[in-house]
Amino acid sequence: MKITNLIIALLFCVYVGNAQSPIGGWQAKTTDTNGNELNVSAIVTETHQVITWYDTTGDFIKTMGGSWTLYGDRWQLNVEFDSHTPDNVGRTKEFTIIPSAEGYLFLPLGLTFKPIDNGYPGKLMGAWQMTGRKRGEEMVSRPINQARRTLKLLSGKRFQWIAFNVETKEFFGTGGGTYTTEDGTYTENIEFFSRDHSRVGASLAFTYQLIEGHWHHSGLSSKGSPIYEIWSK
Numbered sequence: 001m002k003i004t005n006l007i008i009a010l011l012f013c014v015y016v017g018n019a020q021s022p023i024g025g026w027q028a029k030t031t032d033t034n035g036n037e038l039n040v041s042a043i044v045t046e047t048h049q050v051i052t053w054y055d056t057t058g059d060f061i062k063t064m065g066g067s068w069t070l071y072g073d074r075w076q077l078n079v080e081f082d083s084h085t086p087d088n089v090g091r092t093k094e095f096t097i098i099p100s101a102e103g104y105l106f107l108p109l110g111l112t113f114k115p116i117d118n119g120y121p122g123k124l125m126g127a128w129q130m131t132g133r134k135r136g137e138e139m140v141s142r143p144i145n146q147a148r149r150t151l152k153l154l155s156g157k158r159f160q161w162i163a164f165n166v167e168t169k170e171f172f173g174t175g176g177g178t179y180t181t182e183d184g185t186y187t188e189n190i191e192f193f194s195r196d197h198s199r200v201g202a203s204l205a206f207t208y209q210l211i212e213g214h215w216h217h218s219g220l221s222s223k224g225s226p227i228y229e230i231w232s233k
Helices: 004-016
Strands: 025-031 036-042 050-055 059-073 074-082 092-099 104-107 113-118 126-136 138-141 150-154 158-165 171-182 185-193 202-212 212-221 226-232
Touching: 036 158, 050 158, 050 185, 059 158, 059 171, 059 185, 113 171, 185 226
Parallel strands: none
Antiparallel strands: 025 036, 025 113, 036 050, 050 059, 059 074, 074 092, 092 104, 104 113, 126 138, 126 150, 126 226, 150 158, 158 171, 171 185, 185 202, 202 212, 212 226
């Protein structure tokens, strides 16, 4: 269910008063069972969110996300993908959020997320789904309601793409990090990549245009292949 800015604002006014809106990029820290430090990245858009765990070297651990709603202090996530526990797909996970001076405490995760940005300065904040891709000279459309999907969620500074199937509950891959949009150039700085750790640390620059509300994205992929994609909110 799509949630408009107005509804989000009203819900947060009722519960947290002057606390920061959840829209944007967030970061938390935790440790694994061996005591190694892990980064936890979260991107929250008007309609979707994603939470991802990866270590300080960029090794991907797990990710989960989907559409969300907020009822008082109860954050409900309608799970569309879960790399660690596929059986969660199609279920609703519920969390308690507690505002703090640092950001938000998520229970039962026990993570305190600190804000990175509030949806700015990047010009592509939102939840996008790939709806077209060139194969040779032919543009092939992808229905937005198909089971196999590729999403890209962006805050003002962070991005993450996720490929998955909502019917089979399969997870195909993800990657993310920070991004910028300057003078028609969209640049990704990769911090984690589930399919190939060697991509971590790379920066990829693409040409982007917003045409009738659709994001046209072209350049070279992480493998050096030419791509032309269309993304729709």
